Amino acid sequence: VLIVPKTETEALDHRADFPAIPAGWAYLDTAATAQKPQAVIDAITRGYDTTYATVHRGVYQRSADMTLAFEAARRRVAAFLNAGSENEIVFVRGATEGINLVAQCWAGTQLKAGDRILLSQLEHHSNIVPWQMVAERLGVAIDVIPLTPDHKIDLDAMGAMITPAHKLVALAHVSNVLGSLLDARRAADIAHSVGARLLLDGCQAVPRIAVDVAALDCDFYVFSGHKLYGPTGIGVLWARPELLDAMPPYQGGGSMIDKVSFAKTTYAPPPGRFEAGTPHIVGVLGLHAAIDYVESIGLDRIHAHETALVTLTREALSQINSLTLFGPEDSAGIVSFSIQGVHPHDIGTILDEAGVAVRAGHHCAQPLMETLGVDATARASFGVYNTADDVAALVRGIERVTRIFG
Numbered sequence: 450v451l452i453v454p455k456t457e458t459e460a461l462d463h464r465a466d467f468p469a470i471p472a473g474w475a476y477l478d479t480a481a482t483a484q485k486p487q488a489v490i491d492a493i494t495r496g497y498d499t500t501y502a503t504v505h506r507g508v509y510q511r512s513a514d515m516t517l518a519f520e521a522a523r524r525r526v527a528a529f530l531n532a533g534s535e536n537e538i539v540f541v542r543g544a545t546e547g548i549n550l551v552a553q554c555w556a557g558t559q560l561k562a563g564d565r566i567l568l569s570q571l572e573h574h575s576n577i578v579p580w581q582m583v584a585e586r587l588g589v590a591i592d593v594i595p596l597t598p599d600h601k602i603d604l605d606a607m608g609a610m611i612t613p614a615h616k617l618v619a620l621a622h623v624s625n626v627l628g629s630l631l632d633a634r635r636a637a638d639i640a641h642s643v644g645a646r647l648l649l650d651g652c653q654a655v656p657r658i659a660v661d662v663a664a665l666d667c668d669f670y671v672f673s674g675h676k677l678y679g680p681t682g683i684g685v686l687w688a689r690p691e692l693l694d695a696m697p698p699y700q701g702g703g704s705m706i707d708k709v710s711f712a713k714t715t716y717a718p719p720p721g722r723f724e725a726g727t728p729h730i731v732g733v734l735g736l737h738a739a740i741d742y743v744e745s746i747g748l749d750r751i752h753a754h755e756t757a758l759v760t761l762t763r764e765a766l767s768q769i770n771s772l773t774l775f776g777p778e779d780s781a782g783i784v785s786f787s788i789q790g791v792h793p794h795d796i797g798t799i800l801d802e803a804g805v806a807v808r809a810g811h812h813c814a815q816p817l818m819e820t821l822g823v824d825a826t827a828r829a830s831f832g833v834y835n836t837a838d839d840v841a842a843l844v845r846g847i848e849r850v851t852r853i854f855g
């Protein structure tokens with residue numbers, strides 16, 4: 450039996466903050482969606498049972514108060530990302546909608562036939578398909594940056610392949626399958642050297658590392674609230690103000706207008722221009738609480754904690770001969786693996802019987818699976834509530850898998 454040593458990982462144990470994680474359950478699927486701390490649940494409950502009203506329209510006090518809370522959340526997000534102003538923060542449904550918005554409103558209006566877009570081999574489908582949709586329409590080509598042998602985006606290759614025809618580079622800040630952390634500042638410098646814009650898909654980064662869009666020097670940044678311990682249905686697009694100013698609206702409707710007549714309609718300035726319709730008001734309040742929650746712990750501590758858990762996991766799993774580990778040693782909070790002769794779904798099912806929840810599948814990254822030479826992987830991903838006990842449960846479960854499959 451493999452022994453998982455208890456280390457300084459025990460120093461961070463926020464399990465008690467999460468009412469939906471019962472004792473004895475090892476929840477290792479935070480990369481899919483994070484469990485919610487009581488503080489976020491309370492913010493959502495309060496939003497509906499005490500303070501609920503619409504925003505931006507009501508003349509009565511309750512609505513004015515809710516508008517203040519809603520806009521305070523926007524300022525909170527701006528501070529969280531170190532954006533220049535809250536007007537650079539667009540609330541969207543999630544990273545998927547944020548990327549589609551940039552693809553349609555920025556790429557769809559700025560790119561022309563013959564231009565090129567640069568993606569990487571490890572992207573999530575939501576950072577591939579929206580670009581393909583716009584590229585097909587415009588006659589734009591897509592190129593793909595390969596990975597290094599330890600499964601990071603190969604920035605040397607990016608430097609060698611980028612040309613002035615590339616107008617946009619869109620990359621995962623942290624890979625949802627491998628945990629590979631991008632040197633985003635270097636990617637921005639390479640992109641800008643040819644005048645291209647850089648979009649970062651920050652879904653897996655914001656819950657794990659401190660993000661500063663000014664220091665990264667990127668042009669667009671997107672993330673989803675639900676992976677940051679917040680609610681589903683709410684996410685963020687940050688963009689440089691001059692880019693937002695030049696973008697036409699994404700959807701038409703209420704709230705995004707300046708003046709409407711049948712002769713001509715004019716639009717509100719950003720971010721309102723991109724937020725048609727009644728927003729996910731309480732979702733925004735929940736996101737605010739989620740940011741307060743992670744910052745009360747500290748992203749540097751969260752990152753150190755998850756790195757210690759990754760190291761424990763990789764050390765223990767590397768002792769199992771039939772098991773292949775993917776991704777870099779210094780992965781941010783995520784470990785993907787396969788076991789010879791066992792389908793990842795069987796791994797997931799047997800682990801579930803042992804009280805360990807992992808993800809099995811292609812993780813919405815089929816081109817990456819092809820590169821790894823597998824149809825699917827099993828993936829363990831960590832959050833603030835995980836401890837060395839969860840790693841031990843995972844390792845015991847995998848030993849059981851290898852016994853069952855001989």
Ligand code: PMP
Nearest residue numbers: 543544545573575625650652673
């Ligand atoms: N990008 C990455 C790296 C992700 O992990 C995910 C979610 N799995 C997404 C994009 C899409 O996020 P959402 O489904 O919340 O829009």
